[in-house]
Amino acid sequence: MTMLGTTKRALTVALAVFLVAAALVTAVVAVPQVAGGDDSFVVVSGSMSPTIEAGDIVVVDEASPSDIEEGDIITFDRTPGDDKRTMHRVVGVVSQNDRRYFRTKGDANEEADPQLVPADAVIGTVQFSIPYVGWAYSFASTDTGTLLFVAVPGVLLAASELWALIAAARATNEPDR
Numbered sequence: 502m503t504m505l506g507t508t509k510r511a512l513t514v515a516l517a518v519f520l521v522a523a524a525l526v527t528a529v530v531a532v533p534q535v536a537g538g539d540d541s542f543v544v545v546s547g548s549m550s551p552t553i554e555a556g557d558i559v560v561v562d563e564a565s566p567s568d569i570e571e572g573d574i575i576t577f578d579r580t581p582g583d584d585k586r587t588m589h590r591v592v593g594v595v596s597q598n599d600r601r602y603f604r605t606k607g608d609a610n611e612e613a614d615p616q617l618v619p620a621d622a623v624i625g626t627v628q629f630s631i632p633y634v635g636w637a638y639s640f641a642s643t644d645t646g647t648l649l650f651v652a653v654p655g656v657l658l659a660a661s662e663l664w665a666l667i668a669a670a671r672a673t674n675e676p677d678r
Contacts, residue, residue: 538562538628543635548607556636560628566601566620574627577618
């Protein structure tokens with residue numbers, strides 16, 4: 502096998518591995534149930550650094566408030582109905598008026614959060630994170646990202662197929678030597 506053939510084969514294998522990894526990550530983000538979670542979120546702040554960084558994707562599984570303990574990382578609505586999720590570590594479990602609350606703190610923060618988190622605001626506990634993928638996911642949600650990740654590969658695929666058809670047509674039209 503020539504050096505060009507070896508390089509082409511190595512690039513093909515690398516591209517296949519990348520595409521399989523991208524498909525698996527996409528499946529986890531789009532359908533977190535594949536990985537045993539109920540939701541997935543892109544982390545937008547560094548409050549949980551170094552455990553979980555901004556730009557990571559976290560997979561969150563629903564949890565009964567009675568099962569949540571100190572040390573768990575929970576995702577919750579800071580303000581009901583605003584769809585802005587916060588993800589912090591539980592540093593204390595508090596019972597008040599027969600209700601369960603959680604004192605939370607970001608790993609990078611010096612102080613605990615000023616407000617207790619009511620049990621009914623908890624979305625779930627973080628099961629795991631996928632580093633850096635959130636940046637690509639967030640970018641892909643923009644118009645430029647859609648163009649880059651969908652339109653450009655589509656055009657390149659169409660051009661590649663057209664090139665292969667032209668090459669095949671030329672090969673059949675050439676006389677045998």
